[in-house]
Amino acid sequence: MRQQAQKQNKNINFLEYTANDELVELQEEEKIMKKYLGIQLSNLELLNKQILSEKCIKNDFVLKLQLLNQLIEQKYQQIHQLCLQIENAKSSKLKQIQIYKEIQIKYNQEYYNLNQFKMELIDSLKFLESDIQKYNQTEFFKELWDQQRQSILEFNEELLSLKGRIRVVCRIKPQPESTHKTIIVNDEYKVLLFDPHRSLQSPEKNQKKQYTEYTFMKVFEEDSQQVDLFNDLNFFLNSFFQCSNVSIFTYGPTGSGKTFTMFGEIKNQKQKGIIPRCLEQICQKVEEYEANGIFNEVTVSIIELYNDKIKDLIQNVNIQERKEPSQNKLPQGLQFKQKLQFLLQQIISATKNRIVRKTNCNQHSSRSHLVYTIKLKLFDKIQNKVNEGQLHLVDLAGSERIQLSQTTGEGQKETIFINQSLQALSAVLKSIKNNVIHIPYRNSLLTQYLRNSLNSNSKTMVILNISSHPVYYSQTKEALNLLCLKQQQYITRSQHQTPNSFEKSERNKELTQTNEQTSAKNKKQSILERKLTNIQSTQKTLIF
Numbered sequence: 001m002r003q004q005a006q007k008q009n010k011n012i013n014f015l016e017y018t019a020n021d022e023l024v025e026l027q028e029e030e031k032i033m034k035k036y037l038g039i040q041l042s043n044l045e046l047l048n049k050q051i052l053s054e055k056c057i058k059n060d061f062v063l064k065l066q067l068l069n070q071l072i073e074q075k076y077q078q079i080h081q082l083c084l085q086i087e088n089a090k091s092s093k094l095k096q097i098q099i100y101k102e103i104q105i106k107y108n109q110e111y112y113n114l115n116q117f118k119m120e121l122i123d124s125l126k127f128l129e130s131d132i133q134k135y136n137q138t139e140f141f142k143e144l145w146d147q148q149r150q151s152i153l154e155f156n157e158e159l160l161s162l163k164g165r166i167r168v169v170c171r172i173k174p175q176p177e178s179t180h181k182t183i184i185v186n187d188e189y190k191v192l193l194f195d196p197h198r199s200l201q202s203p204e205k206n207q208k209k210q211y212t213e214y215t216f217m218k219v220f221e222e223d224s225q226q227v228d229l230f231n232d233l234n235f236f237l238n239s240f241f242q243c244s245n246v247s248i249f250t251y252g253p254t255g256s257g258k259t260f261t262m263f264g265e266i267k268n269q270k271q272k273g274i275i276p277r278c279l280e281q282i283c284q285k286v287e288e289y290e291a292n293g294i295f296n297e298v299t300v301s302i303i304e305l306y307n308d309k310i311k312d313l314i315q316n317v318n319i320q321e322r323k324e325p326s327q328n329k330l331p332q333g334l335q336f337k338q339k340l341q342f343l344l345q346q347i348i349s350a351t352k353n354r355i356v357r358k359t360n361c362n363q364h365s366s367r368s369h370l371v372y373t374i375k376l377k378l379f380d381k382i383q384n385k386v387n388e389g390q391l392h393l394v395d396l397a398g399s400e401r402i403q404l405s406q407t408t409g410e411g412q413k414e415t416i417f418i419n420q421s422l423q424a425l426s427a428v429l430k431s432i433k434n435n436v437i438h439i440p441y442r443n444s445l446l447t448q449y450l451r452n453s454l455n456s457n458s459k460t461m462v463i464l465n466i467s468s469h470p471v472y473y474s475q476t477k478e479a480l481n482l483l484c485l486k487q488q489q490y491i492t493r494s495q496h497q498t499p500n501s502f503e504k505s506e507r508n509k510e511l512t513q514t515n516e517q518t519s520a521k522n523k524k525q526s527i528l529e530r531k532l533t534n535i536q537s538t539q540k541t542l543i544f
């Protein structure tokens with residue numbers, strides 16, 4: 001037992017010994033492990049530190065990324081704006097390109113036209129060169145120009161002496177067929193006036209006991225048209241285009257058709273009067289000047305003379321006696337139609353400012369004289385000077401008897417003023433016609449206002465408007481007596497008796513003589529007019 005116990009002790013000791021060894025080994029191992037763990041721990045710490053620092057870096061990085069995102073967003077906005085700007089710039093560029101293309105097309109057209117013009121110029125230059133060789137010096141042109149001008153003036157003078165420096169024509173207002181007319185037209189130059197108080201029978205039946213024959217430079221019958229009157233004064237208009245001073249008047253009793261003759265229905269092709277027709281010609285002429293590069297200036301003024309006052313109808317203000325009314329320039333560079341439209345519109349609004357009254361003789365009687373003035377300035381390249389001409393178109397107030405018109409007060413005062421100024425005008429015209437040295441301009445405001453255009457160097461045309469209605473007999477007679485060239489009374493012995501044979505043959509002789517003289521005059525006149533046109537066309541080719 002003991003042995004067993006010893007054996008067992010020995011075993012235990014051995015076990016103890018091996019256990020101790022093992023313990024030592026384990027302790028060694030533990031130490032190694034602890035050392036290894038310490039290393040791992042410090043590695044872990046290091047790793048932790050690394051992770052922390054990387055976390056910081058990552059946070060930084062995230063912040064930077066956010067900033068970068070914001071920046072990218074801003075940049076994106078900027079790029080978007082830029083894109084819009086580029087888009088706008090692109091479309092305006094496209095527009096510009098389109099404009100440039102159009103300009104280029106125009107330019108090409110202009111270039112082509114200029115080339116054509118150049119070719120034409122080269123042709124005319126060749127033509128001119130041969131002419132210059134012929135005439136050698138510009139002096140020659142000057143001389144030729146002077147000659148042409150002189151001959152135009154001479155022709156004008158000759159024509160004027162034929163037509164009359166003061167041309168007086170007579171126009172009869174149409175009346176209904178049933179009217180007992182006091183006037184019959186004898187021929188192109190004569191009217192017969194019958195006294196309605198002596199016989200009320202129709203003058204056409206030639207049963208009158210007494211009548212007066214009045215001679216004019218031309219008589220326009222009741223069926224005459226506005227264009228006929230205008231054709232008759234066309235010559236005076238040509239004179240104005242040569243820078244002469246011209247005045248055209250409509251004269252006559254109230255209601256006899258003066259305003260109708262002067263203005264007519266402005267926008268009606270057939271019924272338009274002298275003023276719109278003259279304006280048409282003037283606008284055409286201005287267009288011609290502009291096309292040919294001739295410097296020109298056209299101004300118009302419209303005034304009214306009422307009692308002793310002058311009113312500028314365009315501005316609708318009274319002006320002082322010695323002051324000029326507003327000079328309204330015709331705008332340059334407008335088309336023909338626009339120019340005409342401008343002038344006609346001006347007339348329509350200006351004439352609304354004119355004084356008109358209802359009288360016994362006329363529903364819309366003009367109680368003032370209206371003066372429409374056109375001034376023309378032309379620059380003469382060859383003479384190097386400016387030529388000026390004036391055209392006065394005057395619609396006179398109607399002459400009337402105070403008794404007949406039954407006017408009182410202000411109306412009576414204006415009738416007296418009208419009659420006085422008409423008398424003063426006829427006295428001035430008579431003095432010019434008779435070459436009197438002292439011309440009585442001072443007797444009325446009308447003659448004072450027109451004095452620069454009423455003299456022996458200017459041309460005047462008076463259209464006497466009369467009515468054949470018996471009511472106007474005495475006024476018509478007065479007007480005829482005042483303006484006719486010649487008057488003669490004829491008396492038949494009984495109702496059915498014609499003038500005796502001596503009177504008759506004398507009258508016939510006179511008539512044939514006048515007719516011969518007139519046809520000779522007319523022939524000469526048409527030859528001269530043709531020559532004048534030829535000269536004017538030569539003159540044109542000389543200028544250009």
Ligand SMILES: Nc1ncnc2c1ncn2[C@@H]1O[C@H](COP(=O)(O)OP(=O)(O)OP(=O)(O)O)[C@@H](O)[C@H]1O
Nearest residue numbers: 173174254255256257258259260362365366397398
């Ligand atoms: N030749 C004509 N053909 C057609 N109508 C005419 C003619 N002459 C005049 N008349 C008409 O007679 C009327 C009176 O004419 P207008 O006003 O022209 O007369 P006036 O002489 O100017 O009168 P006043 O001196 O009173 O102003 C108008 O209605 C006009 O249209």
